[in-house]
Amino acid sequence: MQPSRAAPSSSSTVAASDREPSPERPTQDGSKQASRRHDEADEEAADEEGGGKPVDDEEAKRDKDGVRMEDGVPMVGLTGLDDPFSPLRMSNARKWVILLVVSSAAFCVTCCSSMVSLTYDGTAREFGETSLIVMTLGISLFVLGLGIIPQALRTRSPIIAVLLGPLSEHIGRRPIYLVSYGVFIAFNFQVAFAHNLATWLIGRFFCGMFASPFLSVAGGSVTDLWAPDQVASPMAFYTASPFLGPVIGPIISGVINQHLDWRWTWYILIMWSAVEFAALFLLVPETYLPALLKKKAKHLRQQGRSDVRAPIELDERTPLQVVATSCLRPLQILIYEPMALALCTWTALLLGILYMAFSAWPIVYRDHHGFSTQETGFSFTGIGVGIVIGTLMQPVWAIYYGRITKETGERPPPEEHLRKGCWGAVLVPVSLFWFAFTSYASVHWAVSQVSTIFFGIGIILSYQAVFVYLVDAFRPVAASAMAANSAMRSSFACVFPLFTQAMFKKLGTAGALALIAGLTCCILPFPFLFFKYGHKYRKSSRFANKER
Incomplete structure (x- = not known):
């Protein structure tokens, strides 16, 4: 059994608003869905799963717990769209609340990338820097950091394969949201309270680097929550936020720097980010189906079905093997x-x-x-x-x-x-x-x-x-x-x-x-x-x- 795919990247989900229903969307066949939503960079494995033989009717039958035999292993799946572990089961109102929270959090991160552009004068005066090129590194280093980890998450580079890859695959999107956003806020403190230019620039780089895992998996929540024929409008709403953020950032920064010290740009951003973090913590549950199936398998084992497994629990590949095939x-x-x-x-x-x-x-x-x-x-x-x-x-x-x-x-x-x-x-x-x-x-x-x-x-x-x-x-x-x-x-x-x-x-x-x-x-x-x-x-x- 092949492993299940990781969260789609934000850049790929931007286009999802006008894509037709994909065969890799969630279905009642939870194990097949899970196997097809695992790390998208491992295309060879995905090809084998997506192009395999059709499942005959007898094999497709599941018991009351959603379990069926696959290659001699009792594999857990969904019993239907009304399965308690299915993210599609949520009410439409709750789905839109989750979408609003995730979109606004993404909007905050992308605003951060460009808010620095109108703080240059105040920052340069305080740090005694006269080169505008050096000050422009505040944007460039953030974007550089923002670009490193998404590539690693998609292509399973050695660093992230060891650190964030297993985390995102085995415990889902929610931990990535909270850890990524929490560290992003922490490095904004470094930017806000920096006493020299080097500290300020290093903080900007790490702000971008640790915000990027959130952006890399956030769009996946949208495809988790809506069926293919319903996802277009929610996805169009979400994908506007990463594009709007960079152009709204200077507007917010301009108002702040017109009336307050440049550091207030970051004080206000920290307060805004803290509100977003609280909303993520309180209002956004786990929606990644492979992780939910792992939770369901654990629940069934606690009830006495000790042999039941979730698809992602059968992933025996090492990070080095994944890197060798896809990096x-x-x-x-x-x-x-x-x-x-x-x-x-x-x-x-x-x-x-x-x-x-x-x-x-x-x-x-x-x-x-x-x-x-x-x-x-x-x-x-x-x-x-x-x-x-x-x-x-x-x-x-x-x-x-x-x-x-x-x-x-x-x-x-x-x-x-x-x-x-x-x-x-x-x-x-x-x-x-x-x-x-x-x-x-x-x-x-x-x-x-x-x-x-x-x-x-x-x-x-x-x-x-x-x-x-x-x-x-x-x-x-x-x-x-x-x-x-x-x-x-x-x-x-x-x-x-x-x-x-x-x-x-x-x-x-x-x-x-x-x-x-x-x-x-x-x-x-x-x-x-x-x-x-x-x-x-x-x-x-x-x-x-x-x-x-």
Whole structure:
């Protein structure tokens, strides 16, 4: 019996709002579901489980406790959707409470990534630092930390395979939530009370690193709680929070730093995080079915059925074995799959530009238009509005994909999901050129602000398209494809803010923005080419799904 899968990563769940029902969703066949939800990076094991022989009717029968024989082992599963251990059994009201808590906690973490952008002046004065590049490390190190552990969780790197991997697989999501968020709060204390720049920067890195496990498993709670035909709206709601957080962070920070000392940014964040931690502790139960089945098996053994086992209890692989089979897979995908490399580069560039904005927007609005710190923070509102609008388009796309399914009798091919990416690929360069040539002090600030709305729409449409395409087109190695994507995105988001100031000083505001817009024009053809020819490429691909 193969082990059960770990929690889906946040980046992969972003795309789940417009995915069709997956065969790997929870079912009454608890052991089969559990085996398919184990570490998604171990695609070979997952392939064997997903493509095995159908279970005949006799074998599928379970007793009153949900136990059936599998390879001579009494394996526990669910008796049905009304099983006390099924997360789908919760009331709709309770599910939405859990969703609100998890989403707001994710929103808090991603706000933290960018709130630092408007604390630079106060922090630099206190620490005696004159280099803005050094101060920008406050963002870059947080994003670097945020990018390390998600890759480890997806690809089972040695560190996390030994530490967090077994923890998340055997005791579920809730302990990861509480431990990760608790340590995140602790390192925010270090940031708030730092007495020198080195302590401050180290604290920022570890804030990001220990917040990342929470983000890596949080989206999985959504797919735990809703059936495939009901998950679209909850998932669209959740996935807006990690995107909105970075653009709302400067707004909050701008208001605080306009009226209070820079340290109050972190005092307030600590209080906010503490409230989120309390809500997670009190209101969010365990929802990860493999962990719940392990709890059920233990309960049955206490009642005298000593031979009953849960699927994850039969995992005999060592971390080294898992690493040997899956650690290098994301790198292999980037090397052997030009289409995956192109799409990963596209989304990485977009995230790099978004984090570049945290240094560029103050130049445009504070230096050119004379905005105050508070007003500069509010200059990010347009991007946030665009992201919300793009998210609210989800029902339209769901209707479109549903119509294709109804007409053809099968799921749309992966390339259909790039249709929205075509819109996003056009909107991003158009909005950036618009912003570049209306950023002069002689042009009213509202003109450039309107362009940022379309930039936000373009970003969210592009991300949704790429995420769902990678999952669908590279389904046999979906987790590794998403890990490769996230690694590139984190790298770009870490590096781009570091050269923003120098580039704007050398090229001028309009020139620097036009250069960035030109770069997005270079990748504009990608979604159109793959939309038209992607199915042909997949037939000769090494890793891609060749069906449909």
